[in-house]
Amino acid sequence: MADPETLPEAERLEDDAYALSGETVRAAREAVEAGDAGALTALMAPLHPADIADLLEQLDEGARHRLIDLYGHEFDGDILSELDDSIREDVIAALSPAVLGEAVRELESDDVVDLLENLDAPQQAAILEALERPERLAIERALAFPEGSAGRLMQREVVTAPEHWTVGEAIDFMRASLDLPEQFYHIVLVDPRFRPVGHVTLGKVMAADRVTRLADLTEPSFRTIPADQDEEDVAYAFNQYHLISAPVVDASDRLVGVITIDDAMIVLAEENAEDLLLLAGVGDESISDRTLEIVRRRFPWLLVNLGTAILASIVISLFEDVLAAVVALAVLMPIVASMGGNAGTQSMTVAVRALATRDLTGSNAWRVIRREVGAGLLNGLAFAVIVGIVGLIWFGMPLLGLVIALAMVVNLVVAGLAGVLVPLALDKAGIDPALASGTFVTTVTDVVGFFAFLGLAAVILL
Amino acid sequence: MADPETLPEAERLEDDAYALSGETVRAAREAVEAGDAGALTALMAPLHPADIADLLEQLDEGARHRLIDLYGHEFDGDILSELDDSIREDVIAALSPAVLGEAVRELESDDVVDLLENLDAPQQAAILEALERPERLAIERALAFPEGSAGRLMQREVVTAPEHWTVGEAIDFMRASLDLPEQFYHIVLVDPRFRPVGHVTLGKVMAADRVTRLADLTEPSFRTIPADQDEEDVAYAFNQYHLISAPVVDASDRLVGVITIDDAMIVLAEENAEDLLLLAGVGDESISDRTLEIVRRRFPWLLVNLGTAILASIVISLFEDVLAAVVALAVLMPIVASMGGNAGTQSMTVAVRALATRDLTGSNAWRVIRREVGAGLLNGLAFAVIVGIVGLIWFGMPLLGLVIALAMVVNLVVAGLAGVLVPLALDKAGIDPALASGTFVTTVTDVVGFFAFLGLAAVILL
Incomplete structure (x- = not known):
């Protein structure tokens, strides 16, 4: 009953119209554990290759290999095309050369190209060897086009x-x-x-x-x-x-x-x-990656974030004497930065999306910038009133309320501005705005947020 | 020369293979300003309806209305289908009833349905009146299906x-x-x-x-x-x-x-x-929304964020005496929270995406959770060493380095756990995980981050 791989009430997650049912995954796991090739084949026969690929992704490595051993000789090439990159390498390595060759020979040329692109050299060679000479030549011609080009995507068969x-x-x-x-x-x-x-x-x-x-x-x-x-x-x-x-x-x-x-x-x-x-600061990650792979992919983004967080800390350290005098500042300090970060992420996401769909261009950039600044100003004023009152009531200091209110206006306007200017500038520089905008925008809102709040506090409160 | 609507070097933004060129937008704006219907029609004749829609979106409201006046009688129904919702209402209101009727009669039934869905009642009625009776009945039948259903999406013409x-x-x-x-x-x-x-x-x-x-x-x-x-x-x-x-x-x-x-x-x-x-905490927003519309859409998300930021401030206020004793804590405090927020967003985005593509299910949820906790632990240990050394060198206090190092491990593990558990729980509760995960996850990482850091400081430093 206490299957460690299955959440209680797992069915609730799968009340979708399509997709592999949790029932099927469980039955396949049981057939694999019992070594029952007949039951497994009967279970998998009605499944679409895309669903079989999902099944392989849902199993852990041991169960996956046992499944392939039991089911291997029936292995359909389309299953390979449907698999996640990380699992695909593992499955190809687990297939016998004969089964792999048979599976690959069934595929259309563009599917073979797609398969080969993400494999390492020895696996590529194994697959190319399994093909007949004319098809191998066709595929080598396709691979001569740059990765991610129309030439790689197309099929050669045209009427x-x-x-x-x-x-x-x-x-x-x-x-x-x-x-x-x-x-x-x-x-x-x-x-x-x-x-x-x-x-x-x-x-x-x-x-x-x-x-x-x-x-x-x-x-x-x-x-x-x-x-x-x-x-x-x-x-x-x-x-x-x-x-x-x-x-x-x-x-x-x-x-x-x-x-x-x-x-x-x-x-x-x-x-x-x-x-x-x-x-979100995750590269080309998938849910089937292993722990070390996840760590390796996320570490660099977190390292960049640490750099920007330290920058924010340096800004704060400029005001140590203010903080020492008024501890309430340390309590309220994260509010301004957090609101700025959120508002900046909002503007930035809309801008990154509009650049991707080519709705944000040189022709309307100024209008969009003006609108973002206007929206930042209006939301800034609204939240200035709210946080001003919060600051006043909480600490009973009217001037503290004024400080946080002013800092809020400054930071939300800057957030709107940075949220649209950073992606525009990255796009102009030929860098994918989705790649780097988040780091820059939150650095700006953190630094400006802390500087505005503590700087205003130094002027007004001391 | 100093056209306020155009950025210098605007061409750089549009070196894409398709999409409307900045040149065309400028030429259209000039023809509209000159009131030159002939030049405008000649310019627009070769454009695909999708590109004309983009052109209308790029212009400000005044220029858009003048363009419609000049070009109106040639108005193609497909242009309406391609427009952004917010601009579409404006364009439909600007078209004369005769031109609107002509434009709509050209469309296939599923395109008319798509058009009608997002209009207010008077505009819907105006369009339905323009149609012939059999087509009107067909469209009313389609509108009887629930919004967002296959019945709305389908075309009725089948061979x-x-x-x-x-x-x-x-x-x-x-x-x-x-x-x-x-x-x-x-x-x-x-x-x-x-x-x-x-x-x-x-x-x-x-x-x-x-x-x-x-x-x-x-x-x-x-x-x-x-x-x-x-x-x-x-x-x-x-x-x-x-x-x-x-x-x-x-x-x-x-x-x-x-x-x-x-x-x-x-x-x-x-x-x-x-x-x-x-x-990103933006609802159904588009780059062509007006300032007040933007403010209205973003305000509720920022308000929720303010609530969670105040929660974090309350946690900090529990430790005012610790902060008063060691001001360095206020300086380093945001680092732990920021790293936790980033790591949590990473896990959460992968989980939300995997739920949307149905790759994260009850069958592999435990495995994914274990992996996230493992990755959080490993990255937490790595960054514990780094920030421990930073804390030690910056403030010359070995125990402060120990405090921030321990807090980092705790918060990155919690971030990994919250990043996957929150979307899973929301999905189970029937709530779109993309809608609410971000707020919950960063609340958890902020609260845990500040509590762990300041709490450990209270125990170890005082």
Whole structure:
């Protein structure tokens, strides 16, 4: 009953419509412990590869390896694609070379590329060796594009037609083809030099007469994507222009592949997760990382934070005599800094988000800055009244209330200003604002908060 | 030259591959100021509706209204769909009823629903009146589904075929149809009671012979979505199972519409943005909100933060005599709290993210908790050594170094624990962990940080 891996009432966490059920995880764990390959295979047969990947992530290392031993020969390549990076390496290492080779040979070329990118050299070599020569060459060509580029994201299999073809010719051609891609949504029209000139949705082809020219059915939303374009820009274009698929071209505008919306959706989700984690001072961390890995990833951010905290302490140390004279200052001191830090984080997060979605630009930056300062001033005045009264009532010192009220106004205005200027400046300098804004903004609000509060106290109270 | 709306070197902010260029925004502003409708229309003609929406968002209110007056009669309904909520109301109010009616009549039913959802009653009525009766009824039916449900997200236009049809019959049927949807990717097979039993991608239909039965071409990934399902779950299913489109069914499993991946992608992006903003203590804020709107949205979060900051101050006030005796404590005090707050935010963000992606569940919660405590302990020990030495060197008091070192270990362990337990508890209680975790976690780390540091100081130093 007291299974240490399971929280009481664990079901409550999983009352979601999809996702692996806690029941399934428990049953799989029991089958693994009993060494019952039949029960395990029966349990896993109906699961989607994405859910099997989630199951592997939920188990601890020992149980995961025993599961792979029991289930290994049925191992689907798509499971590997769905796994978290940290778990994936472990699973690949645990698979026998024969099972790994079989699993990888089933995958589409863009999935193999995605798999290889995050593996170390020996594992990469093992997988490449398992592939047939033509596919290996195709994958090595894809890996020649820079990491995070459209060339890595695209699939090479594209359905094309000469621009002068009719609907009937296209349908006959496709019926005769033996290796059409698993999923495709457009026929790309190409000129004699294999440059894409337009594309036609399959729905339009279906609905048209056989004699209709494909060129008369092309979509106005057609856009090509350069193979060296950053995948973040690709995801932005898909989201902004509601693209379903877009041809990828090389430097001489020739067609080299196609990117589909499902790939763009994955990139978008990854970019959003990255921004969220970076803003919190966590790099590329996942819930399945080991303890030492977590420590290693978080330590540098905490070290930077220690530096800024010491800076704030130095500011405080300038006012030791004031603090010694009025101990109430030490009691109230964190309030101003904490409010400034929060207000700065609010402005900063809105600004970082707006930069990522390209809604904050040079054209409206001044307006946004003015608005942030205005909002900081208004909230500052409101909280000045509140904390002024708190200070007055708590310590019975009207001048102390005045000091904290004035410091509050100063710090909330500065917080609004820093919250938008810091991300703008980092973006201009070519640094990801999500990466470094938080540290700078809270340093500013801490230093200004303590300096304003204790400095005003020195002038007004002493 | 000194245009107050434009930052110097504004171009640097916009060296992105897509998005509206600063150049275009400036040219549009000039054309609006000159009242030059011809130049404005020429400038805007090549722009995608999403880019025109961005342009309207970049302008201030006066310029926006003048642009609408000059350009109004050409106003495309898709521009309305792409606008930010706050700007959209303003634009709809500025459009003449005739132009608004024309713009809305062009839209697909799901886009009209999306438009109506966020408008106030008089604007909703104005738009519904502009529509023809059948479309108005269809939209009122969609609005009968709960907000944020699959029923609101779906489009009602679906291409269906009886399950016994062949490829040839399906193609002939589509050629004869006059009103196929603008975009579709699957033919949904339905039984005689109009319940979806499978679907076939258009690519498979294209590639097959006319005599092939559609039922032999269905996709294994087929899933139906209940109309009352939450759109967040829909987006999860699309992302998890790589769906392209999925039929929506009512309570008796009958087909009522279809959701496509582009709709799911929009929901996913919105959910991610919402989590990011909620974690930072900003509600549903956008860069185009007015100052008073910003103040109104942020004030409640800052008020909650003030409450927790006062709580921390009360903890400090318990130790006024210790602070009066050793002023160095006031100087170093913020370091422990700041490090705890940062470490807690790190753990919490990873946990909130993992809950959103359903990677943190009852099955692995204990393992994650143990790992967070372990990581907190290790980082706590590392930083204990560092701050111990800093305290010793700065103030020359070995015992002060010991106090801050011990407090650091305590607070980083507590931070790791609170960072994962708080989101888990909120999720169990049915509260969005992104909404409230931040406040609780930093309250815990502030209170524990100050209490541990000053309490240990009272015991060890006095």
